[in-house]
Amino acid sequence: MGTTGITEGHEKTATAATWQADGLRDTDVLSSATLTNFVERGIGNGVIPIGLTNYATDSGGSDRNNPIVGNCVVRPNASGSANSIFVDAGVVCLDGMYYNVGSGTAFNFNTSGYYNGRFNSGGMVLPAGSNQECWVLVIVDPELNGTSNIGLVCGPVVDVSTGVYPQMPSSHLIKQSTVLAAMRITFASPLNVAAIEDKRMFIRGGPLPLTTLKTSNGQPTDPLNDYGNSPSLTAGTLPEVGLGLFYARNPLGHNAGAGGNIHGADQTHLFYQSDIAVGPGAGGSYQITPVHRMDKEIKSVAAQAGALAALNYTPLLSTLGTIHIVSIQFSTANGSATTNWVQGIHYTVNAKVITSTSVGVAAGAGSAEITYTHSGY
Helix, strand or coil: CCCCCCCHHHHCCCCCCCCCCCCCCCCCCCCHHHHHHHHHHHCCCEEECCCCCCCCCCCCCCCCCCCCCCCCCEEECCCCCCCEEEECCEEEEECCEEEEECCCCCEECCCHHHCCCCCCCCCCCCCCCCCEEEEEEEEECCCCCCCCCEEEEECCCEEHHHCCCCCCCCHHHHCCCCEEEEEEEECCCCCEEEEEEECCCECCCCCCCCCECECCCCCECCCCCCCCCCCCCCCCCCCCCCCCEEEEECCCCCCHHHCCCCCCCCCCEEEEECCCCCCECCCCEEECCCCCEEEEEEEEECCCCEECCCCCCCCCECCCCCCECEEEEEEECCCCCEEEECECCCEEEECCEEEECCCCCCCCCEEEEEEEEECCC
């Protein structure tokens, strides 16, 4: 196939897409549907190529970069009639909602059920005589029933023998939209798809980069309204009611008033800014990673003070940095006595190792049920 990527329909005409002529090279035709799709992509409307991050599929018909297979691509029905097309199955985001679009079944574009009256005030109006042509846009339209969320919008029909070139419609722009393709329809019996121009815009599914946030003097910080006026900026207005945001920073210095141990210090971690306050506090900024997890293990305890078998993970220090986040319930071998151990009196913690003290084993050998919080390592 010789593809360079799924965006090849814009960057150059797809190698095997003989039905396509538009592109973004010098001398290519640039249509309004391409430009309006760029604008819609700016507010998050577009096709989500689910398999793009599956690097195991880099060749063959299921190639993750294939511009003419999958991901809502519109293509002619090579083995069917001239008025038949495919819209391959894919996922689209439209106005913050996610839709399954298309299928593996071809359909005739001159089927009235695909033409939403909101965008086609005259109904389905297509070429009906010699030399007549028009453009038909293939859009995502969840308002329709039984169309796999596919809609069609027809442009004005013109007689090209008079030197007039058909124009693309714009009536779909009364609401948020994403155009999958533009089809040039010419008169024939049946009607003929003379060209299909790929207009898809893609929203990559990740990974998403987040760079660490710093003040003008290079110190880790949360989102602020003033980063030290370097460069000089008008103060912002955080918090914004109804607005939250994710960001990355070094946790060192976050919620410094709590003192003690900072989980993930001198690393880059994920944070969230809420809409009530700037900085740490209720409705302010919150540290999300390292993710804290809780586990429970049972270890045998000898009659003499000493180290228990190592835990699977390293217990975290409390934020105050004075004790580890560990709880231990000790039971004698015959279960006749149960004691809640106190850290520093009955046991100590060093990395993954719990060590019993003479006070802890005063009742003899037994078992310790250890509940602790860790970060997964």
